[in-house]
Structure formats: structure tokens, C-alpha cells
């Protein structure tokens with residue numbers, strides 16, 4: 001039985017003051033990567049995909065996946081940083097950085113990319129950066145990791161303009177209409193810790209009734225969004241097991257089967273992930 005955490009952020013130091021301010025008083029050693037991988041391994045979480053959010057960090061997190069054979073990586077610009085990238089880099093410069101890192105063996109995807117209307121109102125810049133990265137995904141024949149918050153209709157409209165691109169809807173939150181639209185594509189659903197939260201009954205019903213197991217990946221999005229019973233703590237790859245257990249309970253399928261199928265889905269989608 002092997003689990004894959006299909007979405008994590010292990011370059012913890014990069015979160016810097018952002019996380020320090022949110023997690024005041026908690027020790028950063030907690031995110032010692034050797035320790036995290038060890039703990040994950042003990043519960044059969046053997047592979048991880050470390051997801052990029054910003055081009056300034058790419059060199060640092062590239063080193064992580066060069067050091068650990070079981071950690072893959074993606075390169076991408078999170079919608080939250082779209083404006084910053086438009087101001088800081090030319091599109092030529094961004095393309096140059098993507099070309100450099102996308103060619104490397106362990107870069108298995110472009111992401112996380114998409115639209116986030118929750119915090120920002122820089123919609124045009126977000127759409128430009130999103131479409132730009134979908135073109136790169138076509139160029140490199142890489143799957144994409146989609147971040148979509150309060151923006152699923154626009155997200156799907158843009159994705160549908162790139163029918164050759166496949167990937168995963170990361171941190172899927174269970175809207176039925178969204179699920180049905182995604183099921184008409186080749187995309188997978190990234191299911192994380194929020195599935196375990198008691199109030200998320202619609203999400204749980206969607207997973208139980210609508211999503212076939214061969215469309216699901218499990219993820220933590222650590223250090224954020226720890227599942228029950230770790231809610232409120234720093235999340236880590238080992239906790240992806242709790243997400244798989246919740247899916248097992250909802251679908252009445254053994255945890256072993258959930259682990260096997262979601263791992264198979266992972267390696268089918270991220271074809272460059274080899275071990």
C-alpha cells in the first residue's frame with residue numbers, strides 16, 4: 001500500500017514572514033524536510049509532488065527534489081502572484097525561466113496556476129498569466145495543477161480553450177455543477193483535508209456519489225488545511241492518509257484500494273514522475 005501526496009509545499013522557509021505571522025510561536029524545525037519525509041514514509045506516503053507558486057523560488061525548491069528521489073516538482077505562478085509577476089518580469093523572461101526548469105527530469109507539471117477571485121481583483125492579469133502558462137503546458141506537453149477559488153466558471157471556460165491540456169483541479173471543494181463540468185474533461189480532482197471537516201456535507205456527498213475513484217488524487221496542500229484530527233495544526237504529507245481514510249469511509253471501499261487507485265491515477269497523469 002503506497003500513498004502519494006499529490007500537492008504539497010515543502011519549501012517552508014520560502015513562506016517566511018507570511019507563515020511566521022500566521023503560525024506565531026510554532027517552531028520552524030517542525031518543517032525539517034528529512035523529518036517530514038521520514039514520518040510520511042512510516043505511514044506509506046512514499047511520493048510527493050512539491051508545487052511551485054512563484055518564479056523567484058524555483059531554484060530553491062528545485063534543490064529539494066534533486067536531493068530526495070521521491071519528491072517531484074512543478075513550476076508555476078499562483079494567481080495570487082499574477083500581478084507581481086506582470087510587474088517584475090517580461091513574458092519573455094518568464095518563458096525563459098519555464099523553459100529552463102520544465103526540461104528537467106523531475107519537473108512533472110506546470111502549477112499551481114489558475115484564478116483566485118477571493119482576495120484579488122486583478123482579474124485581467126490573472127487571466128493573462130493563466131493562459132500564458134496553459135500555452136507553456138502545450139509546448140512542453142505537461143499536465144497542469146489548477147488553483148481555482150471563487151472562479152470556477154471562468155477557470156473552466158479558459159481550460160476549455162486548451163482542450164489538449166490535462167491536469168488536476170487542486171483543492172476541489174465539492175460543488176456539483178463544477179464536478180459535472182470537470183467530468184466532461186480529462187481532468188482529475190485533487191481531494192484534500194477539507195473533505196474531513198464536519199460541515200462540508202455537500203463536498204462529502206459529491207465525493208461519495210459523483211466522483212469515480214479513477215478521477216481522484218489525494219493531497220495535503222501542506223502546510224495549510226490539515227485534516228481532522230489535526231485541524232489547526234501545521235499540515236504535513238503524512239496526513240494525506242487521513243484524507244484517504246475519509247474517502248474510504250464515504251465510498252465504503254478499503255483504504256488499500258483508495259491508496260492503490262489514487263497512486264495509479266497520479267502516475268498516469270504525471271507521466272514524467274518516474275522512480
Ligand SMILES: [Zn+2]
Pocket residue numbers: 007008009051112221
Ligand atoms: Zn498549493
